[in-house]
Structure formats: C-alpha cells, structure tokens
Amino acid sequence: MQGMIEALVQVRFQVIALAIGTLFLLVSFFQVKDIAKLDIVPLAAPVYPVALVGLGLVVLAAVSTLQTPAMAFPVPAKRRIRITSDADSVSTRIGENELSIRLGRIEEIAGDPSCALIVLPANEYFNGTCLSDTRSAAGAFVHAHYRGRVADLERAIAESLAGMPAQIVKINGKETRSYRLGTAAYIDRPLEGNFHLLVAAATTEREGEGLRADPVALALIARRASTVARDRRLSTVYLPLLGAGHGSIKPTRALLAQLLAWSEILYADAYRRIGINVVVFRADDKSPPQVSLREAAHLLRIAVSVCEPTST
Known part of the structure; x- marks a missing residue:
C-alpha cells in the first residue's frame, strides 16, 4: 500500500x-x-x-x-481455469463450489440421497408419459427407485404443483393443465424414500410437433434447483443433460446452456460450497456418451471463462 x-x-x-x-x-x-x-x-x-x-x-x-x-500498480492476473478429469468426469472449481460433468446414468450416479437434490425433466403437463418412459432420464430414474409407483409419484408431484400458474389446454380431446417451461415441483423424499426430487417442465409437447425443449427453460430450472438446494441445505445437485433427449436440442448445445447457467449462479455465490453434477448419458462403459469428455472439458472451460467476473 x-x-x-x-x-x-x-x-x-x-x-x-x-x-x-x-x-x-x-x-x-x-x-x-x-x-x-x-x-x-x-x-x-x-x-x-x-x-x-x-x-x-x-x-x-x-x-x-x-x-x-x-x-x-498491480493488475489482477486473469484467474487460471483448472480443469481436472478422470476416466468418466471433468470438473472445475468456482470459488468454493464445484461444477462437474459426469458420464453415465443418473439413476446410478446420484450420490447420498440425504444431501442431494435430483433434478428430473418432465413435459409441460407433468403427466406420466415422461415418468414411465424408461428411455428418458426421468423414466429410468423412477423405474430404478420407484418401480410400480408412478401413479403415486404423479400424485405427489400434483400436490406440489397446486397453486402454480397453469393454462387449461385440450390434448387428444381431453382438458389438461399446461405449465410454463421452467416450472418445477419439489417433492421432499416422496413415497417414504430418501431422495429429494425436483421435477421440472423442460419440454413442450404439441400435436404435430412432438417434444421440444427451450434453452431458456434450462437456465430457469438451474436457478430453481439452486434455490431449492439452498433452502433445504442440500450440498449436491444431480441433473441429466436436459433437453438433449426427446427435447431435440443438440447435446453439445444443451450442455453448454446448462454450464453457462450454473457458472453464473456459482460465480454469484462463490463461497457457497455446493457441488453441481451434470450427468451426460452413457449406456455403459463400452458405449459412446452423448458428449465426449474432450468436448465436455472444452465446453466447461468456455462457460467458466465467459461467465468469469471482470473484477474480484
């Protein structure tokens, strides 16, 4: 001085x-x-x-x-972004937080349920279509942990959605509630289980269009997940590559959108000490993932660099 x-x-x-x-x-x-x-x-x-x-x-x-x-007149040096990796993951630290990309299945990777929030994608109607489809991330997770109890889980989700803004629309001649993309229902350890679930509307579903995701919804879901994790004092979040399956978003774009959203959130609260795990689907060790680790590391570096604060 x-x-x-x-x-x-x-x-x-x-x-x-x-x-x-x-x-x-x-x-x-x-x-x-x-x-x-x-x-x-x-x-x-x-x-x-x-x-x-x-x-x-x-x-x-x-x-x-x-x-x-x-x-x-010392000029603050640009923070060196350190990416660490192993056989099936890449990660970096943002302050006291960790942002990771993991290859595998979310139903197998999800850690200690007592301190982890699991984010599952749904369509705008939150009906059983996504929850019962074992080809989707949500369906695979529900099949692994709530087998035979989809209807019970649907009721728990409906209770959580009570009072949230919705629009009545007709699908196949039947009236149903349509929720805005990004709407999320938190279920506190449903069906006497241990998992904290956040089921979020990540895709629209229209006749003649099928399922479609929106990158803006991915950012809204990330912010909702961050808030729920903070309120419930959960130290870890696991979420699949939202929008990259039936949502029709190119996997690399979907991953970049999620990494950008989480980088912004974690930089804004650098001393929070939370771990975010984006799970990129890989059927097994011999199958190629939706996004390779090399691409994932590149996208992680881009997101962290773009969102890095200009001053510390």
Missing part, C-alpha cells in the same frame, strides 16, 4: 512537471493574443531561458516516468 501511495505521488509530480514544462515551451516561442480564438503567433525572438526551463521539466517528467516501478 505504501508503495502504491508513493507511486501515485510520483505520477502526480510527473503530470504537473509535464504540463508546466509544455506551457513554458509554448510561451517561449509563441505569443497568445486570444486563447478563446486560438490566436497564437510566433515571437520575433524566442525566450531561450524560459525554453530551457520548460525543456528541463519535460525531460525530468519523462525520466521519472521510466523509473516508476511497474509493480506499484
């Missing part, structure tokens, strides 16, 4: 010396008749003593500038 103060004083001296020296040089060679009209004419005989003083001050300012310690 003392070095910085001394440097500031030195810079102030340099500026003053340069200004006075320039002024002396000007008045030693020119006569200012009207400064407002910039009416300046050369002197018939230059005033050399004044010119020498002005030149000396300019030289002194220049020499003093060259001698100012560069380290007196």
Whole structure:
C-alpha cells in the first residue's frame, strides 16, 4: 500500500512537471493574443531561458516516468481455469463450489440421497408419459427407485404443483393443465424414500410437433434447483443433460446452456460450497456418451471463462 501511495505521488509530480514544462515551451516561442480564438503567433525572438526551463521539466517528467516501478500498480492476473478429469468426469472449481460433468446414468450416479437434490425433466403437463418412459432420464430414474409407483409419484408431484400458474389446454380431446417451461415441483423424499426430487417442465409437447425443449427453460430450472438446494441445505445437485433427449436440442448445445447457467449462479455465490453434477448419458462403459469428455472439458472451460467476473 505504501508503495502504491508513493507511486501515485510520483505520477502526480510527473503530470504537473509535464504540463508546466509544455506551457513554458509554448510561451517561449509563441505569443497568445486570444486563447478563446486560438490566436497564437510566433515571437520575433524566442525566450531561450524560459525554453530551457520548460525543456528541463519535460525531460525530468519523462525520466521519472521510466523509473516508476511497474509493480506499484498491480493488475489482477486473469484467474487460471483448472480443469481436472478422470476416466468418466471433468470438473472445475468456482470459488468454493464445484461444477462437474459426469458420464453415465443418473439413476446410478446420484450420490447420498440425504444431501442431494435430483433434478428430473418432465413435459409441460407433468403427466406420466415422461415418468414411465424408461428411455428418458426421468423414466429410468423412477423405474430404478420407484418401480410400480408412478401413479403415486404423479400424485405427489400434483400436490406440489397446486397453486402454480397453469393454462387449461385440450390434448387428444381431453382438458389438461399446461405449465410454463421452467416450472418445477419439489417433492421432499416422496413415497417414504430418501431422495429429494425436483421435477421440472423442460419440454413442450404439441400435436404435430412432438417434444421440444427451450434453452431458456434450462437456465430457469438451474436457478430453481439452486434455490431449492439452498433452502433445504442440500450440498449436491444431480441433473441429466436436459433437453438433449426427446427435447431435440443438440447435446453439445444443451450442455453448454446448462454450464453457462450454473457458472453464473456459482460465480454469484462463490463461497457457497455446493457441488453441481451434470450427468451426460452413457449406456455403459463400452458405449459412446452423448458428449465426449474432450468436448465436455472444452465446453466447461468456455462457460467458466465467459461467465468469469471482470473484477474480484
């Protein structure tokens, strides 16, 4: 701090010396008749003593500038982004938080249920279509942990959605509730289980269009998951690659959208100490994942770099 103060004083001296020296040089060679009209004419005989003083001050300012310690004004170095990896994951730290991408199945990867929030995608109607389809992330998870109890889980989700804004629409001649994308229902350890679930509307479903996801909804779901995890004091979040299955978003785009959303959230609360795990589907060790680890590491670096605060 003392070095910085001394440097500031030195810079102030340099500026003053340069200004006075320039002024002396000007008045030693020119006569200012009207400064407002910039009416300046050369002197018939230059005033050399004044010119020498002005030149000396300019030289002194220049020499003093060259001698100012560069380290007196430290520029914060750009934070080095460190990506760690193993056979089936890549991760980085954002403050005290960890953002990870894991290859595998969410129903197998999800950790300690007592402190983890599991995010499962649903369509805008929150009906049993997604929960019973074992080809989807939500269906696979429900089949593994709530086999034969889809209807009971649906009722628990419906109770959680009570009072949330919805629109009545007709599907195949039947009226049903349609919720906005990003709407999420939190179920606290349903059906006497241990998992904390957040079932979120990640896709629309229209006749003639099928299921479609929206990257904006992915960001809304991430923020909702972050809030629920904080309120429930859960230290870990597991979520699949939302929108990349039936949602028709290219897997790399879906992954980047989720990483950007989570990077923003974690940078805004760098000392929170939460672990976010985006699970990229891979059927087994011999099958290719939706996104390779190399691509995942590249996208993770991009997201963390883009969202990095400009000041610390």
